[in-house]
Amino acid sequence: MELKNMKKIIAISALSIFLVGLVSCEKETDLYQSIKTEDAYKTVLDVDNGINGAYYALGSYRLLGMNVPALGDMATDVSKADASSGHFVTINKYTANQYSGELNEIWLYGYKVIDRCVRATNGAELLLETTTNEDDMATLYKSLSQAYSLRALTNFYLVNIFGLPYQPGVQNTQKGIILLENAPIEPFATVSRSSVEATYAQILSQIQKAKDYYTLYDNAGGKSLSAFYMGEGAIYALEARVKLYMHDWNGALIAAQTAIDIKGPKAVSNDIYQTMWRSIAITDEDIFTIAKSDNDNLSANSLNTLYGSYKGQISAFTKSLLDATDIRKALIATFTSANQPAKFQGTSTSQATSNIPIFRVSEMYLIIAEGTAQLNVDLDAAKDALLFTAQRNTAITTTADLPATQADLLTFIAKENVREFFAEGHRWFDLRRTGNTFLFGGKVFDVAKFVFPIPDAEVASGAGVEQNDNWFVAIPK
Template sequence: MKNIIKYVFFIGVAITTVSCDDYLDVKPVGIVIPETLKDFRAVLTKAYAVYPEHKSLASTRGDELLMDEFSNDLVYYKDIHIWKDANPDRITYAFQYGELYNIIFYTNVIINEASNKLDPSAEKDQLVGEAYALRALAYFDLINLFGKPFNPATAVTDRGVPLALEIDLEQAYIPETVAVIYNQILSDNQEAQKLINVDVQTTGINYRFSKAALYAFESRVFLYQKDWAKAIEAANKAMTFKNALTNLNTTAVLPNSYNGVESILALEDVFENFLKGASYASPVLIGAYDKTNDLRFPLFYQASGSKFTFKKGGDTSQKCTFRASELYLTKAEASAQLNDLPTARTTVLTFIKNRYNATAFNQLSTSIANMSQTQLLDFIGQERQREFAVEGQRWFDLRRTSQKEIIHTLNGQTYTLIQNDPRYTLPFPENARLNNPDL
């Protein structure tokens, strides 16, 4: 009975708090448990709306940011920036572990309840398919924050995160292995592929999953699993729906905008405004660019004395989870890993032609033609660093690749994250451990 009461209350809140737009204005009289397609769509819209901004916090840990020591907001990020995870100041922002499981709760309502209550229709299939996809995305973020990076040799024993597929608020969940969580992610994505029937979402509701977004997501998952051939296959499928790149030679606009030609899934606020105001671009990040010939540099950064502030981020118009650039760079990286250097070169050249002026592109074309496999992989990695600056991908990329040493300096003190440091994996939050001794 206790579970039922909690469930009724939670879903009642979900329905009655999403009416921020006319098409979300769901106010069923006397109903607290969703019954109709409109009710269930409201629940899923709520899940989309509250998807957490954890990627801003992840960027704080990597090599992209130089914190502003005079910012009033520094106190919220300081201990994250210096990797003080064991005993952080209580004012420090916490990674949104519980919030991600809250997303999973919403999606479980759709998957377990809407499937049985709603009559067959294309709209029902789309709704349930989106729920599977969103649940998979939440687990992907959880495992890449709180689980070890995927290692094919050890994934079956490496500790991951708890798996919750049913609506049971009383159950104490025990962490599953990294392999189990990745298998669930792929299983959910495959279920979503059977149901989702919208190829590309229209601008304005492109926070919702589509076929293009599913395949883009799948290509990212396979890339992290080092399953190179499948990463290429999924990227190619996504490109059949969405492959346009913003040509910065002709259109000087941010390529990560939700209404840009590259947008595939515009769900996440990946660099929130308070952090943007409390940080500068790090010397490591600025040093990665050809400031004269890389057309992204003046679009992404603004000089501020001897430092550079970010133009990217801090704006809901830049919500971005997947975009076309990632497909090209995933295909290029996976092709290079398979030693298919002609495909890797062609793919990366197609991408950079839209990012550098003609002089630099011609020079790079010659250089790329002569690169070894190792050199080409290094260049593609640098392009990911440049392209996806403060989009929440850098920390995950560092985890899955070199796990390099990072040095941060703050208030005259130096802090070091050594190579392969265990702190590349976050501990479960204290409140989660208190509530669940099995963590």
């Protein structure tokens, strides 16, 4: 499908989005016409279809289905792109610019998600004014909870790719993203970028609304949602990650523990951990994952292919962090001359098919470990949480095997995030939020000072979106 700038995309109606599953295939029907919410969302089913449309855009390879997690590692020292394939090479080599396809797709599909959620929200709220059927009300509460959580999640990724990082304790006046409030942006409307401060404020507000509507849904007898949806546990997992990025350590701890309590703190065995990547079934690790299936026919448009026939590799740096006694080392398999992540080698019936984990239980334990270590009041509690993942190195059996000081513990946690989440796209975001650096071309690169450019199609549309000033200056020369 030809890319169109966001001003055209935002006029999409969700009326004709009838999907099988959440992300069933990469063929999509968009109606580029402006249909009023009161005309588009006449039934509960219409709202549900709108939410499915938002999930579809979120799970597209153009957003969380490939581009975002690929960027999260390819833009760091975790992964290496292969020059001969041409895929993600410009991200990996920092030669990407405002015309780069991957960045355009992330921006475009991010706003598809947001637009569809805004429209579904407005439609659901209108229906709630007249609906008396209890089952319909419960379904609408569920849709509203998901709409707000999907908006918050998407805003969070967009602001961390196209805006400079949140800095605690100061006014974050740096440019954020375009925020949609209670209505879609109409075609040809003039818009402007909000600040990072305002963006995070809206994200937190949306998370709270998602929790509030989920409570209404739960009180109405609603069933728990599977990990293929932004259910209650996923909402708290998102809150934990957001508050970690804001250095709100206490808030992150509470939200992460709540997400664990909702999911259930059962750890997967080492055997299951090593094999779960070859299945698309939900495991005890999954809090929210992008669902894929053999019918998606992703072929070239998958992380599996990027790290497979397109020869993307896990770096020597990443491998150096994994001891021979670490079970995660087996998730880097050597085929020919490439070091490929076995996390994305597909199922027994489809090499291009793997679920994309967004929130896992392991992340929540690492958030608790990091937040507790940062507070520096109970390092034993930090080590207790850290042991959940650290013991995947079988040489580590008790907290006595973990670092004893705050500084050493935080260093270990930063490396543990690489060991646990390589190929899942965490590294770039972690480096920016912590201010840690990595070597790029033999030089120290502080990616907290770097921000990707806004796509030129958006800036050139004349709608008022400003480019990131001198975005390329922070790249080591």
